[in-house]
Amino acid sequence: MLRIVTPPETDPAAGNSGAGLHYRALESLYASAPINDLFESRLEILGEGHARIHFVVDERIHHAAGAAHGTIYFKMLDDAAFYAANTLVTDRFLLTTAFNLHFTKPVRSGRVVAEGRWVSGKRRVFIAESHLLDEEGDEIGRGTGTFLRSHIALSGLAGYNSAQAE
Secondary structure, three states: OOOOOOOOOHOHHHHHHHHHHHHHHHHHHHHOOHHHOOOOOEEEEOOOEEEEEEEEEEEEOOOOOEEEEEEHHHHHHHHHHHHHHHHOOOOEEEEEEEEEEEEEOOOOOOOEEEEEEEEEEEOOOOEEEEEEEOOOOOEEEEEEEEEEEEEEEEEHHHHHHHHHHH
């Protein structure tokens, strides 16, 4: 069962509160990851347990049959679910321990949104799900991940700290 979160426009954490600062720092952390230099994408934290990634599919990420390769499906679904879960953890970086992926429709080009939502867990193990929507609003993929609290402190990651220094 999905947990209902407050919409971002009424979420008090969307401002400069502790949670809001954590969300902006997670967005900065995403942008700082070297892997994201390979993809035109942007993370948006919408509130507790809710993350969205906007990205573009074009021929640079096609497989031999002319549609998006599964690696982009996995990357964006995993990231959206991961960041949705990490909104609930302010001290540690989470690690993906398992991820199940279902391809529902190929996509050749256009803007795609990966939307992730936390499902359960608040201590050590977290479960989150995500789905991909193409420009027409059709689902093209979905996934469910299990994430484990690591020993890596968020405060020790330069990308996380750069947003808090601003």
